[in-house]
Amino acid sequence: MSTIWHNLSKIRSNAPLVHNITNYVVMNSTANALLAVGASPVMAHALEEVEIMVCYAGALVLNIGTLSPAWVEAMLLAGKAAKARSIPIVLDPVGAGATPLRTDTALRLLGEVSPSVVRGNASEIRALGGSLAATKGVDSTDSVDSAIEAAKALVERYSLVVSISGPTDVVVSKTHVARIHNGSPMMTRVTGMGCAASALTGAYLAVEPSPFEAATQAMVVTGIAGELAAAQSTGPGTFQVQFLDALANISQGNIESLGRWEIVANT
Amino acid sequence: MSTIWHNLSKIRSNAPLVHNITNYVVMNSTANALLAVGASPVMAHALEEVEIMVCYAGALVLNIGTLSPAWVEAMLLAGKAAKARSIPIVLDPVGAGATPLRTDTALRLLGEVSPSVVRGNASEIRALGGSLAATKGVDSTDSVDSAIEAAKALVERYSLVVSISGPTDVVVSKTHVARIHNGSPMMTRVTGMGCAASALTGAYLAVEPSPFEAATQAMVVTGIAGELAAAQSTGPGTFQVQFLDALANISQGNIESLGRWEIVANT
Amino acid sequence: MSTIWHNLSKIRSNAPLVHNITNYVVMNSTANALLAVGASPVMAHALEEVEIMVCYAGALVLNIGTLSPAWVEAMLLAGKAAKARSIPIVLDPVGAGATPLRTDTALRLLGEVSPSVVRGNASEIRALGGSLAATKGVDSTDSVDSAIEAAKALVERYSLVVSISGPTDVVVSKTHVARIHNGSPMMTRVTGMGCAASALTGAYLAVEPSPFEAATQAMVVTGIAGELAAAQSTGPGTFQVQFLDALANISQGNIESLGRWEIVANT
Numbered sequence: 018m019s020t021i022w023h024n025l026s027k028i029r030s031n032a033p034l035v036h037n038i039t040n041y042v043v044m045n046s047t048a049n050a051l052l053a054v055g056a057s058p059v060m061a062h063a064l065e066e067v068e069i070m071v072c073y074a075g076a077l078v079l080n081i082g083t084l085s086p087a088w089v090e091a092m093l094l095a096g097k098a099a100k101a102r103s104i105p106i107v108l109d110p111v112g113a114g115a116t117p118l119r120t121d122t123a124l125r126l127l128g129e130v131s132p133s134v135v136r137g138n139a140s141e142i143r144a145l146g147g148s149l150a151a152t153k154g155v156d157s158t159d160s161v162d163s164a165i166e167a168a169k170a171l172v173e174r175y176s177l178v179v180s181i182s183g184p185t186d187v188v189v190s191k192t193h194v195a196r197i198h199n200g201s202p203m204m205t206r207v208t209g210m211g212c213a214a215s216a217l218t219g220a221y222l223a224v225e226p227s228p229f230e231a232a233t234q235a236m237v238v239t240g241i242a243g244e245l246a247a248a249q250s251t252g253p254g255t256f257q258v259q260f261l262d263a264l265a266n267i268s269q270g271n272i273e274s275l276g277r278w279e280i281v282a283n284t
Numbered sequence: 285m286s287t288i289w290h291n292l293s294k295i296r297s298n299a300p301l302v303h304n305i306t307n308y309v310v311m312n313s314t315a316n317a318l319l320a321v322g323a324s325p326v327m328a329h330a331l332e333e334v335e336i337m338v339c340y341a342g343a344l345v346l347n348i349g350t351l352s353p354a355w356v357e358a359m360l361l362a363g364k365a366a367k368a369r370s371i372p373i374v375l376d377p378v379g380a381g382a383t384p385l386r387t388d389t390a391l392r393l394l395g396e397v398s399p400s401v402v403r404g405n406a407s408e409i410r411a412l413g414g415s416l417a418a419t420k421g422v423d424s425t426d427s428v429d430s431a432i433e434a435a436k437a438l439v440e441r442y443s444l445v446v447s448i449s450g451p452t453d454v455v456v457s458k459t460h461v462a463r464i465h466n467g468s469p470m471m472t473r474v475t476g477m478g479c480a481a482s483a484l485t486g487a488y489l490a491v492e493p494s495p496f497e498a499a500t501q502a503m504v505v506t507g508i509a510g511e512l513a514a515a516q517s518t519g520p521g522t523f524q525v526q527f528l529d530a531l532a533n534i535s536q537g538n539i540e541s542l543g544r545w546e547i548v549a550n551t
Numbered sequence: 552m553s554t555i556w557h558n559l560s561k562i563r564s565n566a567p568l569v570h571n572i573t574n575y576v577v578m579n580s581t582a583n584a585l586l587a588v589g590a591s592p593v594m595a596h597a598l599e600e601v602e603i604m605v606c607y608a609g610a611l612v613l614n615i616g617t618l619s620p621a622w623v624e625a626m627l628l629a630g631k632a633a634k635a636r637s638i639p640i641v642l643d644p645v646g647a648g649a650t651p652l653r654t655d656t657a658l659r660l661l662g663e664v665s666p667s668v669v670r671g672n673a674s675e676i677r678a679l680g681g682s683l684a685a686t687k688g689v690d691s692t693d694s695v696d697s698a699i700e701a702a703k704a705l706v707e708r709y710s711l712v713v714s715i716s717g718p719t720d721v722v723v724s725k726t727h728v729a730r731i732h733n734g735s736p737m738m739t740r741v742t743g744m745g746c747a748a749s750a751l752t753g754a755y756l757a758v759e760p761s762p763f764e765a766a767t768q769a770m771v772v773t774g775i776a777g778e779l780a781a782a783q784s785t786g787p788g789t790f791q792v793q794f795l796d797a798l799a800n801i802s803q804g805n806i807e808s809l810g811r812w813e814i815v816a817n818t
Contacts (some may be wrong), residue, residue, distance in 0.1 A: 041327070059574050252530070254532075309582050382607070520583065524792070
C-alpha cells in the first residue's frame with residue numbers, strides 16, 4: 018500500500034478519462050471530485066454514444082442513484098463495451114434494496130457487465146449479497162458483519178472486489194480484507210460522498226491493475242480528504258468546498274501521517 | 285410557534301425521509317439542504333419505483349422546474365400513492381404561468397394528489413389561483429395582495445395551505461395568515477432557494493401534523509438561515525455555502541432572537 | 552471595448568432572461584453564474600414548452616454536454632423559434648469530435664438554427680470546422696492555429712462568430728480576431744467553466760447587438776472573474792465559490808485594470 022501516493026501521482030500526471038453514467042444529484046460534485054484528484058471526467062448516457070465514449074476511458078463508473086429504463090439500457094451497453102475491452106468498471110448500487118428496480122438493475126449489471134469493484138454502503142451490499150450469504154447459512158445480528166458476509170458471497174459469486182463504506186470502510190477480495198479507519202462523520206452530512214468514493218475508485222482502477230489495491234487506496238484517499246476538509250469546516254457547506262480543495266492538495270506527507278488501514282487474509 | 289425549535293430538533297433526531305421528484309437544477313442543493321437540516325433526502329423519478337419509494341417517506345416534494353411528460357406521470361403516480369397513505373405532499377409550481385405545460389401540470393397535481401402545501405412565489409400563486417379569485421370579483425393592482433387573494437382562493441378550492449415566498453413570506457390557511465419577515469435579498473441571487481424552502485417544508489411536514497404550522501415554521505427557519513449566511517458572505521458563492529452551514533448549525537437561540545413573524549385570522 | 556462595463560451594468564439593471572437547454576452536470580453552476588452576473592436564468596427542455604419559453608428570452612444557450620435524442624429535438628425546436636424571432640443563440644458543442652452523436656448534433660444545429668456565436672475549446676472547434684478548413688488546403692501542426700483556421704472556416708460557412716476558449720481565448724468574426732489574455736489555470740480544475748462562459752456570452756448577447764463584441768466581452772469578464780477568484784482560493788472547491796462572488800462583485804475598476812485583450816483584422 019505504499020503505492021497510494023505513487024498511484025495518486027500517476028492519476029495527476031496521466032489524467033485518465035473516467036466515464037460516468039451516474040445520477041443527476043451528484044453529476045456536478047462527481048465531476049469536480051474527479052477533476053480535483055487529477056482525473057478527467059466525462060458524463061454521457063445516450064444509447065447512441067456510450068459504447069463509443071467508453072472506449073476512450075480508463076474506467077467506467079455506473080451509479081444507479083436516479084434510474085430510469087433508458088439509463089439502465091445505457092449502463093448495460095456501456096458496461097458490455099467496457100468489458101469487451103477490459104476497461105475496469107465500478108458499480109455503485111445506490112439504494113439497492115429499497116426498490117426492485119434498483120436491486121434488480123444492480124444484480125443485472127453484476128451478472129452482465131462484470132464490474133471489477135462494487136462500492137456501496139452496508140445496507141446496499143446486504144441487499145445484493147445477503148441472500149447468497151444466507152443460502153450458506155450465514156447470518157448475523159450485526160449489520161456490518163452481515164454486510165461483510167454478503168460481500169464475501171458476492172466476491173465468490175461474481176469474482177470481483179466489494180468496497181463497503183461506513184465508519185470503518187471494508188474492502189473484500191477473494192484473498193484479503195482491508196479495513197480503512199480514515200474519514201469523518203461530516204461525510205454523511207453532504208450528498209454524494211459515496212458517489213465520489215466510487216468515482217475515485219474508478220480513477221484508481223485506471224492506473225492500478227489490482228482492483229483490491231485500487232478500491233482500498235481510493236477509500237484511504239477519500240477518507241483522508243474528508244479528515245482534512247472537516248478540520249477546515251464549520252458545517253456541511255464549507256466541508257463540501259474544503260473536500261475538493263483537500264483532494265487537489267493532498268500530499269505524500271498527508272497520506273503517510275494520516276493513512277490508517279490494515280489488511281488481513283480473507284478467511 | 286414556540287414549536288419551531290422543538291420540530292427542528294425532531295427533524296434532527298428522527299431524520300425523516302423526504303422523497304423529492306424535483307428539477308435537475310436544484311437536485312444537489314436540495315439534497316444538501318435537507319441533509320443540513322437533519323432530514324434524509326431521496327430522489328427517485330422512475331415510474332417503476334416511485335410508488336414504492338414514497339411509502340418509506342415522511343413527506344413527498346413535487347417540483348415542476350424542469351418538466352417532461354414522463355416526470356409529470358411519475359409525480360402523479362407518487363402523489364396518488366402518497367395521498368392513499370396520508371403522506372403529506374408539498375407542491376412547488378416552479379414557473380407556473382410561464383407555459384401551459386407548467387400551469388396545467390400544477391393544476392392537475394392540485395386536483396389529483398391533494399398537496400398539503402403549495403409553496404411558490406407571488407407570480408406562480410397568481411397563475412394558479414388568480415382566475416379563481418377573479419371569478420369572485422377579487423382584483424388588485426398590488427402584486428402581493430393579488431397573490432394573497434389568489435392564495436385564499438386556492439385554499440378554499442383545494443383545502444390546502446399556500447406558502448408565498450417574497451421579501452415578506454405569507455402563509456395562508458383557511459383560518460389564519462402568517463407573515464414572516466425573515467430572509468435576505470441575497471437569497472434571490474442563488475438558484476434553488478425557493479426549492480430548498482419547499483423541501484424544508486416537506487421536512488417539517490414529516491414531523492408536524494399542522495400544514496399551516498409546518499409551512500410557517502419552515503419559512504422562518506429558511507429565512508433565519510438566509511440571514512445568518514448573508515452575514516458571513518461576500519457574494520452569492522459564499523452565501524450558498526454559508527446557507528448550508530447555517531441550516532446545520534441554527535440554534536434555539538438563533539430562532540428566539542431572530543425569528544420575526546405574526547399570525548392573524550384569515551378574514 | 553470600453554463597453555464591457557457599460558454592458559455589464561446593463562445586464563445587472565435589465566436582468567435579461569437567458570433560456571438554457573444545457574447538460575445535467577452544469578445546470579446548477581450555470582444558473583448561478585447567470586444570477587451572479589445579474590441575468591435571469593431559465594432551464595426548460597420539454598418539447599411541449601421550449602418554443603413558448605424561448606420567446607420570453609433575451610438569448611438562448613444550447614449546450615450538448617449530456618445529449619439524448621429528445622433533447623436534440625428540443626434544441627432544434629427552441630432554436631428555430633428563437634431564429635424566427637431574431638433571439639440570439641449561443642451553441643456550446645461540448646465534446647464535438649468525441650462521438651458522432653455530438654458532432655452531428657452540433658453541425659445540425661449550426662445548419663438549422665443559425666447561432667450567433669459558437670463557443671468551444673480548440674478541439675471542439677477543429678472537430679466542427681476542421682474539414683471545411685482542410686478543403687481549403689489549410690492545415691497546421693499547431694493545435695491552436697488549426698482551431699483558428701477551423702473557426703475562420705465556420706465563420707465563413709455559417710455567418711457567425713466563433714469563440715475559442717483556452718490559455719488565450721480567441722474570438723473570430725468575418726472582419727476581426729480578438730485575443731483575450733485573461734483567465735487562470737484554476738479554471739480547468741472545476742467543471743462547467745466553459746459552459747459558464749457560454750451562458751455569460753448569452754447574457755451579453757441579450758444586451759449587445761454585435762455578436763463579436765458580446766462574445767469578446769463575455770470572455771474578458773469570465774477571465775477576470777477567474778483571476779479574481781484564483782487570488783482568493785486554496786483549491787478548486789474554494790475557487791468555484793469565489794468565482795461566483797467575483798462575477799457578482801466585479802467592478803469597472805477591475806475591468807479597467809485587469810482586462811487584457813487585443814483586436815486585429817481578420818486577414
